[in-house]
Amino acid sequence: MTWNSTFKARAKPLARAGLKRRERGASKASFHTQTLMRKAALKTRKKRVTVAEGAKYLAACRGEPCFLRVPGICPLNPDDETVVPCHENSIEAGKGMGIKARHDRTVPGCFRCHHWLDQGPVGKERKKLIYSNAMAAWMPVRARKMGLEMQEAA
Template sequence: MKRTGFKRKQPGAFKAQLDRNTQTLVRKAAMKTQRKRMTVAEGAKYLAACRGEPCYLNVKCPWTDWADPTVVDCHSNQSKHGKAGALKAKHWFTVPGCGKCHEWLDRSGAPFEEKCRVFDDALARWEPRRARKMGIETQEAA
């Protein structure tokens, strides 16, 4: 086997490789800017709107106008709202619910259709209130 010595690279070979890399970087940068996802701050404002509100589910608790300290944001469990596998539904589909009602929604043995009906009713009552609280124009007002 014959050994070969080190050969000098042709002038300009490095520049051609550099040009290819910069073109790839430009394409990758363009692909990154196409996707627009909701940021944590944008989603957090929907969750923060639920704080200090009464329970809207009202399955295990009576209807009250006072803010229950156990009220948290309850995400939908319906696939039409973005729920899939280990993913939660979109933050837009949350309603304020007390701890007992949230437990009923997520872990009880109640029929799924009943849970969907209760959540959809609560969401219909909560959306106008949330829109006023957040300063969002509703479709009816627009």
């Protein structure tokens, strides 16, 4: 088997392209401009809340009883050690796909109530009602605990 029988020979050889000089600084200038535009866009982005800024709200929930008190779910044990900060699950609170709500929208809740709030079988309206009642009860307690009474009254 020869090369000619396996592969088809070119009718015309490949043409060579001539060498061309680049214009001076043309590619560097466009690259530099694009980099500056990207850096300007980064500077104008909204500052995200850091963990340290929201930690004071999470710390306020430590050592508190469950404020969610879901009927039929919560054992109403004041010494329950499973109480954690429960974030609100509404869009108004900043919740989104893969995004947790703001830390100032937290309420202390036992793990049973927290599970019910996040994965419970009831509708959103019922969950929103339970959460809003818990938030109304928690706000004055949190304000006293964090020393925010003057700010809320003003």
